[in-house]
Every structure is written in C-alpha cells, then in structure tokens.
Amino acid sequence: MNEQAICILCEKNAEKAHIPDKVGYFIKCDICGEYFLASPEIFESSYKAMPREKRTMISSYTRDCFEHGKEPPQLEDAGYLTGMITEYENKTLDDKVNNLILFARKKSARSGDRVYLEAEKDYPITYSPGPEGFAEVLNSAIEHGLIESLETGFELTEQGWTMGTELLERE
Numbered sequence: 001m002n003e004q005a006i007c008i009l010c011e012k013n014a015e016k017a018h019i020p021d022k023v024g025y026f027i028k029c030d031i032c033g034e035y036f037l038a039s040p041e042i043f044e045s046s047y048k049a050m051p052r053e054k055r056t057m058i059s060s061y062t063r064d065c066f067e068h069g070k071e072p073p074q075l076e077d078a079g080y081l082t083g084m085i086t087e088y089e090n091k092t093l094d095d096k097v098n099n100l101i102l103f104a105r106k107k108s109a110r111s112g113d114r115v116y117l118e119a120e121k122d123y124p125i126t127y128s129p130g131p132e133g134f135a136e137v138l139n140s141a142i143e144h145g146l147i148e149s150l151e152t153g154f155e156l157t158e159q160g161w162t163m164g165t166e167l168l169e170r171e
Contacts, residue, residue, distance in 0.1 A: 007032055008044055009059040010124075026072070031121050032059045033066025036074045043075055056129040057088040063124035064088075067103060068171065091127040096137045098167060100126050101146055104156050105164025114153035 005016035007029040014029035024038040037043060047055060058075070061084050065073050075081070100117075103125045107115040117138065119131035126137040138154075141147045146160035156164055 002028075008037065008047060009035075009055065009062065031063070031124060033063040033124075034072040035062040035065075036072055038074050038076045053089070053129045054085050056124070057085040057127070060088050060124040060127045061085075064099070064127075067106070067125060088127050093137070093140060096126045096128070097141050097144070097146070098163075100137055100141055101156065101160055101164045102167040102171075104147060104154065105161065105168055108156060108161070108164075111158070111161045112155065114150060114155055116153045 002015040002017045005014050005027065006012070007014035007027055010029065010031045012029065012031055014027050014032075017026045017028075019026055019036070022036075022038075024036060026034065026036050028034050047058075058081055061081070062073055062075075065071070103122070104115045104117065107113075117134075119134040119138070123129075123131050123134035126134050128134045128137060138147070141160070142149060145157055146163060147154050147156055
C-alpha cells in the first residue's frame, strides 16, 4: 500500500511504498521519477550533508532513469553517487537541450502536438539545479528554433521534431 511521503531528493510530496523482504522503500515522485531508497537512515544523513547543487544532480539522475525507461535506481550511501554527480554536473548546454528535445519528442505522438513543460516539475530533465536553469535551457532551445512557446504549452518545430526523432532512435 502506498502512503504519502516527502521525497528526500527534492523535498516535495511523493508516494512511498514498502517492498516485502527488502530494507528500505520505493519512492514515486513527480519531479524525481522513481527510485528505491535502501538503507534510508544512512542515505538521509549523508544526503543532507551534501550541497544543494550536488543533491539536485541525484534528482536529475533518478528522473533521467525514469524518463529513459530504466530500472529505478537503488540509492544507498550517498558517497557511492559521487561519480554520477560529477557526470551530471559536467553536462554541456547541448546535452541539456538535447535531453529537453528528447523529452518533448517522447511526449509528442505526432508532429504538431503540444507538450506541457513546467520548470518547477521538469528541471531535472535538463540536468539543472532548479527551475531557473530549466528556463535557460528552454530559452536556448527556443532561440535555436527547436521548440516554440505557444499560449497553451510548447511545440517542437520541424527541426526540433527531426532532432528529437533522431535522439529517440539512438536510445
């Protein structure tokens, strides 16, 4: 049975479920995706000691796994995430834009579909430490003619659709 909880990664509302015969619990969060928190007491203490910028990279990692249909990651001692944090911190603007376009393409069944992008909820898909970084990546994609802002959401341009389809095929 699922119960309401606070996501340790983004500190927003989430669902928590206990898995039989496992120590820890499964988290489902609109911002961070899904992950299994093993050894919650150990992870929580080491996680809270991390700078916020590093903590949001873990959120980007879990959301990335979720959006790419990978197995939910198992989070244990935050120290083992050091290499992943460095990898996500070093993403270039092109990497961030590519992931945004891929995300929008996955949300579009056909060219011309509108997608809803929310900085407060979707910033991890752009490997950003917060909504402000998401806005910068989105503005870059708009400036490069890959996506356009509409009154009721966003739409990939023809160039963005083509790029998103190519990225989707590489997955």
